[in-house]
Amino acid sequence: MNNPEELASPNRRALFRRLVKPKPVELPESIYPRAPWAQDNQTFLALCNRCNQCIDTCPQRVIRRSEESHPVLEGLPVLSLDYGRCTFCSQCVDQCPTGALDKEDGRRIQAVARVSGHCQLTLNQPCDFCMDACEKDAIRIEDQRVQIDETLCTGCGECSLDCYDRAITLHKPEAFRT
Numbered sequence: 001m002n003n004p005e006e007l008a009s010p011n012r013r014a015l016f017r018r019l020v021k022p023k024p025v026e027l028p029e030s031i032y033p034r035a036p037w038a039q040d041n042q043t044f045l046a047l048c049n050r051c052n053q054c055i056d057t058c059p060q061r062v063i064r065r066s067e068e069s070h071p072v073l074e075g076l077p078v079l080s081l082d083y084g085r086c087t088f089c090s091q092c093v094d095q096c097p098t099g100a101l102d103k104e105d106g107r108r109i110q111a112v113a114r115v116s117g118h119c120q121l122t123l124n125q126p127c128d129f130c131m132d133a134c135e136k137d138a139i140r141i142e143d144q145r146v147q148i149d150e151t152l153c154t155g156c157g158e159c160s161l162d163c164y165d166r167a168i169t170l171h172k173p174e175a176f177r178t
Contacts, residue, residue, distance in 0.1 A: 032172065033081075034079060039099070043100070059091060093106075112155050113148050114169055124144065131159075135156075157170055
């Protein structure tokens with residue numbers, strides 16, 4: 001009975017369990033930026049219980065429920081900077097009961113600004129509202145083009161709000177996508 005070559009359990013089910021390895025489950029990734037200080041995708045999806053406390057407590061009203069069709073992503077909090085800016089007040093983190101938003105383990109910056117082709121400068125019209133709005137000097141104008149330094153951009157959304165052509169939008173950084 002102590003023969004090492006003897007099967008631990010001779011039944012067929014045990015044999016198939018040893019032969020067939022389960023496929024790893026691929027977690028969906030939201031196309032929207034998460035709230036500030038959100039943890040990585042796997043941890044966030046495991047911890048967030050969709051309680052909406054981060055949404056309800058946000059004084060700027062820039063966190064909303066996701067409308068994505070995937071059942072895992074539907075209703076999760078996402079950052080929406082279309083009509084407001086994030087001040088990084090951290091009230092959303094303070095209200096999160098599960099730790100899905102966490103100052104120590106999460107990322108503060110969840111969005112970066114991008115410029116589209118219909119910027120006034122590219123149409124030879126004078127404009128520097130976005131540059132004036134950026135508190136971190138992440139925006140500069142070179143050769144009649146807006147240049148955004150993603151390493152300096154906090155993703156607050158102020159530049160997007162000040163762009164009257166809506167040429168600046170905020171997106172989830174490519175580095176955060178899996």
